[in-house]
Amino acid sequence: xxxxxxxxxxxxxxxxxxKIILPVETRWNSLAxxxxxxxxxxxxxxxxxxxxxxxxxxxxxxxxAQFEMLEHLLKPLEIIQSVSEKLSxxxxxxxxxxxxxxxxxxxxxxxxxxxCPGLAKQFIEKFEGExxxxxxxxxxxxFLYNVANLLHPKYKGATLGFKNDSTTxxxxxxxxxQRFRNQEETPPSPTSQQVSYMILxxxxxxxxxxxxL
Numbered sequence: 001x002x003x004x005x006x007x008x009x010x011x012x013x014x015x016x017x018x019k020i021i022l023p024v025e026t027r028w029n030s031l032a033x034x035x036x037x038x039x040x041x042x043x044x045x046x047x048x049x050x051x052x053x054x055x056x057x058x059x060x061x062x063x064x065a066q067f068e069m070l071e072h073l074l075k076p077l078e079i080i081q082s083v084s085e086k087l088s089x090x091x092x093x094x095x096x097x098x099x100x101x102x103x104x105x106x107x108x109x110x111x112x113x114x115x116c117p118g119l120a121k122q123f124i125e126k127f128e129g130e131x132x133x134x135x136x137x138x139x140x141x142x143f144l145y146n147v148a149n150l151l152h153p154k155y156k157g158a159t160l161g162f163k164n165d166s167t168t169x170x171x172x173x174x175x176x177x178q179r180f181r182n183q184e185e186t187p188p189s190p191t192s193q194q195v196s197y198m199i200l201x202x203x204x205x206x207x208x209x210x211x212x213l
Contacts, residue, residue: 013043028084032077035070042067072120076108076127095148099159102138105131138162146172 021037024030038045049061062070083101087094108124109116116124139145140160150157150172160169 013047015041015044028088029077029081032074032081035074035077038062039067039070039074069117069119072112072117073123075111076120076124079108079111080105080127095144096152096155098142098145099139099149100155102131102135103159103162106138137165137168140165140168143172143175147176150176 018037018040020041021030021034023034045061046064046067049058049063052058083105086097087101106128108128109121112120138159146157146160146168149155149159150169157169157172160172
């Protein structure tokens with residue numbers, strides 16, 4: 001399918017002309033960007049498919065039903081894109097957002113009010129299974145994620161008790177109290193393994209006293 005044909009189809013349907021983005025295996029979110037670029041050209045591509053059946057590669061243009069499937073698939077992909085962009089931000093703190101966004105990623109079906117369609121459902125189930133294998137229990141096995149969520153004034157440990165998990169919340173509070181008391185009584189000498197904890201506790205000591213004492 002030539003660029004000229006694509007451009008003419010865009011003119012015929014009053015669509016903004018743009019090139020289709022190709023997915024790249026090593027680029028995050030490239031599949032979401034690719035599907036979005038195809039959907040943005042939906043009217044032009046359907047016009048081309050209907051009015052130019054002899055043009056080379058016309059058979060590769062999605063049908064209306066296939067476009068609907070792509071639109072359903074794009075919903076969870078765009079949520080994943082949003083989460084990955086938040087957590088990969090290099091100019092803002094993100095530690096407190098990890099458990100919150102893992103909860104979002106493991107509830108992608110909630111993006112569909114009227115039930116999750118077939119292709120999107122298959123993708124979501126596969127994605128959630130892979131995610132659970134890599135980061136189990138919404139990341140609540142990592143103490144730093146838990147304490148950051150607990151001490152943040154907005155979340156206050158909200159996701160630590162998700163799905164009636166009272167144990168993680170209680171254990172995190174107990175651990176924070178104990179470490180804070182130990183720090184006040186006998187400040188430990190920082191080591192390479194402890195430096196991240198030391199920095200975190202120094203920064204949040206005031207927040208801790210306000211919310212937990």
